[in-house]
Amino acid sequence: MTRSPRLMKSGRHRSRAGAHYAAFITHAAKRLACKTCPAFYSISKVGLGSGDSTMAIDLSVNGVRHSIDVAPDTPLLWVVREQLELTGTKFSCGIAQCGVCTLHVDGQAVRSCSFPVSAAAGRNVTTIEGLSPDGNHPIQQAWISLDVPQCGYCQSGQIMSAAALLTRNPNPSDAEIDAGMTNACRCSTYHRIR
Amino acid sequence: MAAAKLSRRDILAASGALIIGFWIPTKAAGQIINPEGAVWTKPTANPEVNAWVVVAPDETVTIRIAQTEIGQGVWTSNPMMVCEELQCDWAKVRPEYASVNRDAREMAPDWTLNVMGNGGRDPNGGGSPDFLDRSKTGVTGIPDSLYRRMRTNAAASVKDGRYYLQLAGAEARERLLLAAAKVWNVPVAEVSSANSVVTHKPTGRTTTYGAVAALAGQTPHPNPKAIRIKPPSEWTLMGTEQKNLDVPHKVRGKTIYGIDVRLPGMKWAAVKSCPVYGGSVKSYDFEKVRGEPGVILAIPFPIPNPALIRGRVFGGGVAVLADTWYQAKTAIDKMPIEWDIPPQNAAMDTAKIRAALMASLDAPGTMRTNIGDCDAAFASGTRMVEATYSVPYLPRARMEPGNATVLVTDDRVDIWIGDQSPQETRYSASQITGLPETSVYLHLCHLGGGYGRNGNGPQAEQALYIANKNRGTPIHLLWTREEDFINTTYRSIGVARLRAALDADGWPIAMEVRTAADQNAPGPAAGFDIAARYYVPNYRFSTHTAKFHIPVGTRRGVGAPAQTFYRESFMDELAHAAGKDPYLYRRELIQRGNLFYKDDMIKALDMAAEMSNWGTPLPQGTVRVIALEERGAEGDGHATFSAQVHKISISKQGEVRLLRTDIAHDEGLSLINPLSVKKQLEGQNTWFLNDAMYQESNVVDGRMKENNFDRFILSRLNEHPPELNIHFFKSEHWLDGMGHDRGTSLQSGIADAIFQVTGKRYRDLPLRNYDLTWG
Ligand code: FES
Numbered sequence A: 001m002t003r004s005p006r007l008m009k010s011g012r013h014r015s016r017a018g019a020h021y022a023a024f025i026t027h028a029a030k031r032l033a034c035k036t037c038p039a040f041y042s043i044s045k046v047g048l049g050s051g052d053s054t055m056a057i058d059l060s061v062n063g064v065r066h067s068i069d070v071a072p073d074t075p076l077l078w079v080v081r082e083q084l085e086l087t088g089t090k091f092s093c094g095i096a097q098c099g100v101c102t103l104h105v106d107g108q109a110v111r112s113c114s115f116p117v118s119a120a121a122g123r124n125v126t127t128i129e130g131l132s133p134d135g136n137h138p139i140q141q142a143w144i145s146l147d148v149p150q151c152g153y154c155q156s157g158q159i160m161s162a163a164a165l166l167t168r169n170p171n172p173s174d175a176e177i178d179a180g181m182t183n184a185c186r187c188s189t190y191h192r193i194r
Numbered sequence B: 001m002a003a004a005k006l007s008r009r010d011i012l013a014a015s016g017a018l019i020i021g022f023w024i025p026t027k028a029a030g031q032i033i034n035p036e037g038a039v040w041t042k043p044t045a046n047p048e049v050n051a052w053v054v055v056a057p058d059e060t061v062t063i064r065i066a067q068t069e070i071g072q073g074v075w076t077s078n079p080m081m082v083c084e085e086l087q088c089d090w091a092k093v094r095p096e097y098a099s100v101n102r103d104a105r106e107m108a109p110d111w112t113l114n115v116m117g118n119g120g121r122d123p124n125g126g127g128s129p130d131f132l133d134r135s136k137t138g139v140t141g142i143p144d145s146l147y148r149r150m151r152t153n154a155a156a157s158v159k160d161g162r163y164y165l166q167l168a169g170a171e172a173r174e175r176l177l178l179a180a181a182k183v184w185n186v187p188v189a190e191v192s193s194a195n196s197v198v199t200h201k202p203t204g205r206t207t208t209y210g211a212v213a214a215l216a217g218q219t220p221h222p223n224p225k226a227i228r229i230k231p232p233s234e235w236t237l238m239g240t241e242q243k244n245l246d247v248p249h250k251v252r253g254k255t256i257y258g259i260d261v262r263l264p265g266m267k268w269a270a271v272k273s274c275p276v277y278g279g280s281v282k283s284y285d286f287e288k289v290r291g292e293p294g295v296i297l298a299i300p301f302p303i304p305n306p307a308l309i310r311g312r313v314f315g316g317g318v319a320v321l322a323d324t325w326y327q328a329k330t331a332i333d334k335m336p337i338e339w340d341i342p343p344q345n346a347a348m349d350t351a352k353i354r355a356a357l358m359a360s361l362d363a364p365g366t367m368r369t370n371i372g373d374c375d376a377a378f379a380s381g382t383r384m385v386e387a388t389y390s391v392p393y394l395p396r397a398r399m400e401p402g403n404a405t406v407l408v409t410d411d412r413v414d415i416w417i418g419d420q421s422p423q424e425t426r427y428s429a430s431q432i433t434g435l436p437e438t439s440v441y442l443h444l445c446h447l448g449g450g451y452g453r454n455g456n457g458p459q460a461e462q463a464l465y466i467a468n469k470n471r472g473t474p475i476h477l478l479w480t481r482e483e484d485f486i487n488t489t490y491r492s493i494g495v496a497r498l499r500a501a502l503d504a505d506g507w508p509i510a511m512e513v514r515t516a517a518d519q520n521a522p523g524p525a526a527g528f529d530i531a532a533r534y535y536v537p538n539y540r541f542s543t544h545t546a547k548f549h550i551p552v553g554t555r556r557g558v559g560a561p562a563q564t565f566y567r568e569s570f571m572d573e574l575a576h577a578a579g580k581d582p583y584l585y586r587r588e589l590i591q592r593g594n595l596f597y598k599d600d601m602i603k604a605l606d607m608a609a610e611m612s613n614w615g616t617p618l619p620q621g622t623v624r625v626i627a628l629e630e631r632g633a634e635g636d637g638h639a640t641f642s643a644q645v646h647k648i649s650i651s652k653q654g655e656v657r658l659l660r661t662d663i664a665h666d667e668g669l670s671l672i673n674p675l676s677v678k679k680q681l682e683g684q685n686t687w688f689l690n691d692a693m694y695q696e697s698n699v700v701d702g703r704m705k706e707n708n709f710d711r712f713i714l715s716r717l718n719e720h721p722p723e724l725n726i727h728f729f730k731s732e733h734w735l736d737g738m739g740h741d742r743g744t745s746l747q748s749g750i751a752d753a754i755f756q757v758t759g760k761r762y763r764d765l766p767l768r769n770y771d772l773t774w775g
């Protein structure tokens, strides 16, 4: 494999408006690219991990199928954030404690910082960006009308947890909400979440 | 593996995507990358009305914000202050951050230097901006640069910014009216505006702000110093509950925080800093990880220059750069690193630090307040009460780990960062790269929590150092949670000894307060200085310090949380010693005193007590506790008062449950956005529950032991009180800020509830360390 011995001093990289992540610039030199999705393509394998440590993982994210070359123990969080550039799912503790990285795998809330991408192979992943087609899931609407977020950093995770909880149990009791909503919020928006 | 070679044509064909341009690193990066959800300054083709206001032909009003949104609501309250005077359509307002670069290039317009009114108690007046001397580091006031104080700290965004944000809106409105008058060729006195529509009163003709904005930009007011701002009695938008303008993006995952910034050609940096402050890298073995996927290089960095970060000494470290952050982090975790650690720092632990502070209490210290003759009164009192309290080191532990994206080229620096003190960072960038501040471009992002982190951390300095060594390549540095706990300042550990002599009826006749904390701890005088909040004829307050290697800084409430814990806990102890009701005991002592705002303090206590049904019977194991929270009680200027009653149960197994909180809160002459204030009060409830019950940072072998959310505990939804009531009361002064030092009463309150239920008095936070069982 080829790897830059040091950082490029100059060089031309191409920018484009990514349809996949609205208006967000993605750069063309994708290191770990999706083989099937036209929004993610590879022009160069420079810097790609060695062939034996990565494998192609097929999964569907927000209804789009991807085949991603990545080390199989990479947490799903980082595939979503780095390879797919869906940055709505956040990182904070990395050890399954706080819940800011919560997304859905086959409808179940999962702390993606501690969930290897290989375990998502062949499954349907939903992130905050794909929770509803237009960003108006009932929970998102409720969150807006109650003005829930403060800094907002934990809110993707809170909303994904709430969505999974309400799918399981459309009318949770207070105790069931306590048990189902275990994500941390440092700003403490708990009052409005409930 | 062979590198695939594709031509530009192939890429076009393969992607089917719109090519908007080649990335040329020497070009202004900030002008190219503007994703939806980005909140930094964006270029606009529309001419501005003034430096705060741009009105587009479609009537969209861009309002530029010089404070940073950290969840406290300035993204909404600051535009409200401009919009109130501008009289534009609130539904069309779009905030964006003010340009930090432009602030380095332009001086403030002369008319903004006119502070009107008489500060704290004048309803027509301006705020109380800290016109401190200009400091080149940006730490203190910048009285004459365009956007003035771009810091976000001390809950002062409204207090320090209101008058000139109102002025900025008013000046823009006057220009728009003048422009419309010019177009119609009528006297300006005949035109008025509301909701972005300008009306010629005699004829009823109308036009819009969007139609005359370009001309308004060329039409300065002939005498802008004569423009007055509206007092609260004339406000129509300010003082009303407005939803926060950043919420729709935040619930859709669209907000671009610093961690979300992506640039073409960007490389990621994972970092390890010496876990003992003052230490640095002795050696590291990059060869062990050179072949790891995506890894590019390792780069050591020195201890960030303390002169750039308020004198704080963090650690030196090493970064690994890779194509993705997870690759960089995986590699650095495997890379052997040896540290050079000052042995005296490695020898420190919490017990030694606490012992040194305890010893300092017996040394003379700094006498801050000395009224009457405490020693004589102590000799004559019928009873002495003495108590020693302590609080631990505490970090802010915001949810977004520290990060910064930096591109240095030979002629400019671009930084994408969530930053509570961008003028300081601008100065750091200039010092580290050798480029002038006018060549530094900070692209501000919302922060995933702040809680007092202004100017506190070296994430920008580390990233700048690395990017400066790799000019031409954008570097995104991101800390792990563990690194975030290392690269942060802490609220100082503190101890306090309070002594009082009581008379035969249990009222204090003398009180002495000694507090001790790190010598660099900010806010050491809070809550005790100048005058006793609770009347006592003989009163003495001194502060004591010692020097430690842990970097200390501001954290939500700064000095107030610890000092309120000491003061209110002691009042509870005195009330119990006197056999009196803790609410009425406090009330009587405030009543006996002569503090300027004592009526407001009593109002707060009475209102909270009434809201809570104070005195009505409760089941066994459940009690109510009360405390006063104040800021500015010692004077007659800006001040904020509240009282809170907490209903707390303690099970026989020792489980503490906060059942209900009733908050009576001062709204001063007016709040700006009461909804934001409520949200802050709700949030602080949990914040100080955590401080009271769970959180502590312990020093072991010179390093902080609690470095992730497994050991550093955050309470969850299930501990938030099922009932939380907030009532406001009017007072005749401007507030001294919000979002910061309320809810501190949970600390004394939970400790006193434990005492009332179990008979056990614990004076050292956090309280989960104790056996709370009873019965
Ligand atoms: S980042 Fe995944 S649980 Fe905290």
Ligand code: FES
Pocket (backbone or CB within 6 Å): A149, A150, A151, A152, A153, A154, A155, A184, A185, A186, A187, A188, A189, B071, B399, B448, B449
């Ligand atoms: S909204 Fe800030 S952490 Fe939850």
